[in-house]
Amino acid sequence: MDRHLALLSLLASLWGAxxxxxxxxxxxxxxxAAAELADPAGAGMALASGVxxxxxxxxxxxxxxxxxIHLWVASRLRRHQSRGxxxxxxxxxxxxxxxxxxxxxxxxxxxxxxxxxxxxxxxxDGAGRAERAI
Numbered sequence: 358m359d360r361h362l363a364l365l366s367l368l369a370s371l372w373g374a375x376x377x378x379x380x381x382x383x384x385x386x387x388x389x390a391a392a393e394l395a396d397p398a399g400a401g402m403a404l405a406s407g408v409x410x411x412x413x414x415x416x417x418x419x420x421x422x423x424x425x426i427h428l429w430v431a432s433r434l435r436r437h438q439s440r441g442x443x444x445x446x447x448x449x450x451x452x453x454x455x456x457x458x459x460x461x462x463x464x465x466x467x468x469x470x471x472x473x474x475x476x477x478x479x480x481x482d483g484a485g486r487a488e489r490a491i
Contacts, residue, residue: 358474365469366434368462369445372452373427380420387413439479446470 390410397403430448433441445466452463469475 358469358472359478361469362434362437362475362478365445365466366431368465369427369431369434369448372458372462373424373431376420376424376427378424380417380424383413383417383420387417437478439481442470442475442479 387410390406390413393406394410430441430445434445449463449466452459
């Protein structure tokens with residue numbers, strides 16, 4: 358199961374990096390909409406660019422947070438910290454609704470992290486780490 362945990366950590370890192378990339382692109386779109394808001398072509402354009410800039414900014418912040426949390430959790434999984442396991446289980450459940458890649462990542466995360474073998478790796482006494490070394 359240690360190989361599955363390493364793969365899950367890699368996949369969570371990739372998912373986080375892709376989410377962060379989407380967040381940066383949304384920030385750029387928000388900046389473009391805000392530039393149109395500064396000098397609107399008409400009265401209707403001012404409202405539309407304001408709504409677009411606001412929505413792009415909200416999506417950008419959410420996407421950057423989502424990606425950052427996945428990157429943080431991936432580093433915790435590599436270190437076998439129980440906090441990372443708990444947060445990744447929660448993220449796995451949330452990822453299930455993000456078709457198709459989030460669903461695959463969420464199902465894989467739940468399968469890996471809820472198995473009895475993986476639970477031993479995250480025990481604080483290190484019993485799972487000793488078994489893994491053998």
